[in-house]
Structure formats: C-alpha cells, structure tokens
Amino acid sequence: MSYHSVQHIKLTDLANQFGTPLYVYDANKIIEKIAILRDSFKNVHLKIKYACKANTNLAILKLMRKHGVEIDVVSPEELHLALKAGYAGEQITFTPSGVAFEEIALAAEAGARINLDNLDVLEKFGQKYGNTKGALIRIKPHVFGGGNEKIMTAHPESKFGISIHQKAEILAIVEKYNMKIIGLHQHTGSDVKNADAFTQAASAILDLAFSFKDLEIIDLGGGFKVAYKDGDIITDMQEVGEVLSNAFLDFSQKYGRELQLWFEPGKFLVSEAGTFLTTANTVKHDPIKTFVCVNSGLNHLGRPMMYGSYHDIFNASNEDESVQEEYRVVGYICETDTFSWSVDGKQGERRMNQVRAGDIIAMKNAGAYCYSMASQYNSRVRPAEVLVLDGQAHLIRQRETLEDILRNTIDIDL
Ligand SMILES: *Cc1c(COP(=O)(O)O)cnc(C)c1O
16 A cells, blocks of 8 residues: 555545646655764764755755755856755855856855855865855865766766865965865765775765865765665764764764764755656557556656666556566657666566556656656656655646647747
C-alpha cells in the first residue's frame, strides 16, 4: 500500500486529480531527511544549506526554511528565488562556477555569503571589498569521490575551486587586500558513498584552515548518496557524522575557536521525496522486447539518459503481483529515450506487475535533478508538481501550456 501512495493518498488518485505527467513530493520525507542529517551531526554547530539546484520549487524552498534549513544557490536567478522564499541575504550562500564577477558582486550586495572559486574573482573581490565583506574560498582538494565522472567535482582535473596546491597564491591575494576569509569550502561531487572521500577532503581543508585567522565556517559541500534501489550502498550518515564531527571538534580545539560546520546537500534532502507519475500510452509487444511507452520522456526526467541512472519503476495501477512481465520503459522523445536503465548503466528491462494501456507508471527518486532539469524539448510542456503536506495534496506548479512554449517567441513576417 505504502509503495502505491504518498501519506495515504493513492498515486492513482493524484494522477486522476492532477493529470500526468506529474511530479509528486512527500514533505514528510524531506523533514525526515533533515532530521537524520541533524542527528548525525548533533555534536557540532551544524548549518544545513540546501543546494537548491536539485529542486527549486518555491514551496520546497519554503518548506526548507520553515524547518531551519538555509540555502545554497548557483545563479542570480536561484538567489532571487531564495529571497522570494523568505530567506535573508546572510542565510544564502552563492557557490557559482566560473561566472562573471558582476554576478558575484550582485549576490554580495544582496548580503549573500560567497564561495570564491578562482584566483581571478578572489582578486576582484579583494579589490572591491577589501576587508569590508567576508567571503569563503572554494578549494579543490584533489580527492576522488562521486557516482560517475560527470558528477565528480574535487578530483585533480575538476574545473571547480582553487587547487589546494595554489595555497601560496591564495594567501598572497588575501594578504594584499587584507581580506576577511570567513570560511573554506569544498564539494567532492554527487553520490559519494564512502566516508573516506569525505574525510580525505575534510582533512585537506582542515590542514589548510590553519593558514587563515578569521575563519568562522568550514563548508564540506554535499554529495551524500541516497538509495535508488534495494540493496544500494548509501552514505552511512551516522558513520560520516561521527568521523567528521570528531575531526572537526579536534580541529576547532586546535584552531582555538568553535567554528560552524556547513553542508550543502541537494539530493540527500529531496531525491527520495519525489515520485514521477506517467501514463502508459501503449504496451508494444515487439518480437524482441515488450515496450511500455509512457506520456513523458527525457525532456521531463533526463537523468537516465544523461547519466544512465537507475530509477525504480512500478505500475501504480496494478497491485496484483501474480502476473508480471519484463518491460523496457521508454519515453516519447525521438531519441532512444529509455527510462529503465539497468544496474550496470545500460538500457534494460524491469519486471513489473502486468501493464495495460492507461496504467499509471511511477518512477521513484524523482525529487532531485528531475523537474529542475526538465526542458521543452520536442516542444512538449513541462509537467505539474504537487506537494503532499500534512495529508493534503497541494498543486505547487501548474502544467505548462502552449502559451508557455510561445512566450518569448517573436513572430516576424517572412
Ligand atoms: C550541486 C551541489 C551540491 C549538491 O550536491 P548533491 O549531490 O545534490 O548533494 C552541493 N554543493 C555544490 C557547490 C553543488 O554545486
């Protein structure tokens, strides 16, 4: 029952009420994940900064804020959404990668904390603000961690952060402009399984930290791995919490001051809260394979085609497990557009309760990097989004219309 419902509301009822394709988010799951993270780091002064690029729906941002979670943004537009959700400037961290200095200045003027990501912007920030505004520095610690190479961000060849080997250059700029560096930041990547990658990165950052005298913050990024299927190895938060908290407390003692420990999880907070509902348009019994063709595609949920990522898929309209078949679940986009990637990152099939045309086909782990990456490719409108809060389903974004597709088109006479 619980598999086919969100807080006792059946997925099929949500599909009937709001139509498909539809993103459904369970607020309780998000609240639960916040509590797990807090509990894992209960011995340190923890601040959680939700990496909102995972899911920027305003209702999700407000939910985070209501539960004491602050926010990490990567663009001026996300900064604006954060302000709109009610965040104060100083609760917002701007962690961009290789952006124009104007964007950094804009965020700084709004009161946001900035993670400076290259020597150029460090210098410009120093020139403009001297010691009047604090800033953080994003360090590339040369650590390998992350689910696949597209989402690893701290290895030697990564574009992110200032190499830890450029310590001398960093310190020269900081000294030249008498800058107030209030924090060091690193983000290892996404889907980091082992505590080792976190502890390696943390120890590199903590070593470096002794070279800065004004620190208030150590920001260890996000990247905690969540379960995508039964038996998945996930980040053991209790273990990571214990190991990192101890290293951090030990460091704080030597540093002579208790610092804040920041994390910026995205996926960890919202991935499992989301379910994507589609409708089976047809079941195609090809001599080689049986395809379930749904009314969506990589335009709405791109992760399988982008990263070969695994999303659990099930038939929400049929709870009878006695008749099951192997299905390749595909979208309508004019590309391969397979949703059902296998465990080893290839297109595959899923065993599901028998599918009939019209059945609701649900995909799990659809809360992070799904809607926020959706596009209008094939000139299809983006889906609606629903948040289930205290047992009530709230529409939090309406389905787009043809108007939205034409909105910025300029129709010239030819
Ligand atoms: C994307 C991102 C995160 C969040 O990564 P998750 O894998 O979703 O936890 C955290 N910090 C920075 C700087 C990011 O760019």
